[in-house]
Amino acid sequence: MSNITVLTPTYNRGQLLQKLYKSLCDQDYKDFEWIIIDDGSEDNTRKYVEQMKKAAVFSISYYKKENGGKHTALNYAYQFIQTPLTFIVDSDDFLTSDAISYIEEIYIKYRQEKDLCGFSFLRAKQGGGYLSTSGVPQDGMKESYVECRINRHISGDMAEVWYTHCLKEYPFPEFQGEKFLGEDIIWVRMSQKYKMRFFNHIIYISDYLEDGLTSNRRKHNIKSPNGCVARAEAFLDSGACITTKIKSMLQYQIYGKFAGRKDGDLFRTSSNKILYCAFFVPGLLLYKKWKKAIGNNT
Helix, strand or coil: CCCEEEEEEECCCCCCHHHHHHHHHCCCCCCCEEEEEEECCCCCHHHHHHHHHHHCCCEEEEEEECCCCHHHHHHHHHHHCCCCEEEECCCCCEECCCHHHHHHHHHHHHCCCCCEEEEEEEEEECCCCECCCCCCCCCCEEECHHHHHHCCCCCCCEEEEEEHHHHHHCCCCCCCCCCCCCCHHHHHHHCCCCEEEEEEEEEEEECCCCCCCHHHHHHHHHHCHHHHHHHHHHHHCCCCCHHHHHHHHHHHHHHHHHCCCCHHHHHHHCCCHHHHHHCHHHHHHHHHHHHHHHHHCC
């Protein structure tokens, strides 16, 4: 049985999947599976996938669900994954030719470590250069996601490969009518129990599109405020540094107001009431500023 599933949630990106498909065909190690979750696409995604399945020398599975956002597509996918590792790769990105073989090598080396939730590698821009600040040493390191990515200020996207059982243990929360949720809410929650191994090796090439989630993050956040509140709570409950907790408290208050929650309710459910009180006024001012900006753009 394969050890690695490449998992790709997609929405109206049928033609773009060709680039990722080609990079999978070019892998120097082809013992993996590719699962595509179509999150309610209205284009010809199914037709493109059927064409790829006919020519591929590796397993491709396609499932379609009602549109609900990337995090719901990931939750939906977990029931179909049988491999120990899950590598989430977006539909507009692609992999280096040694990506799967390098993941396999790392997994074989460290699979006896039971306190791991996964492995993290570097992403690069299509035109060259890292997407993260790449502060991982050449010989790698073992820390939790919060310790490495947040408290060491190693920002930017990296390429995480997760233990499938950990993804199933920590599904994404889903809120009625909300289609966006920052994925790091789960990586932060995992940090309370598990560590990761980080490596200074590029396996993933990103090509962010103008209509993608990253380029429209605040707009998506405001439309999905309950998820943003939950994400802020995850950071506040973590071992993150104080500057991150201050930012999270502001987000907790701002998005809580966008969700229609009363100040008293937000205070009562806050896990850090001192921080809540200290940043109540700044949070209120920022909320009014953001709300005004939304009104000016409508």
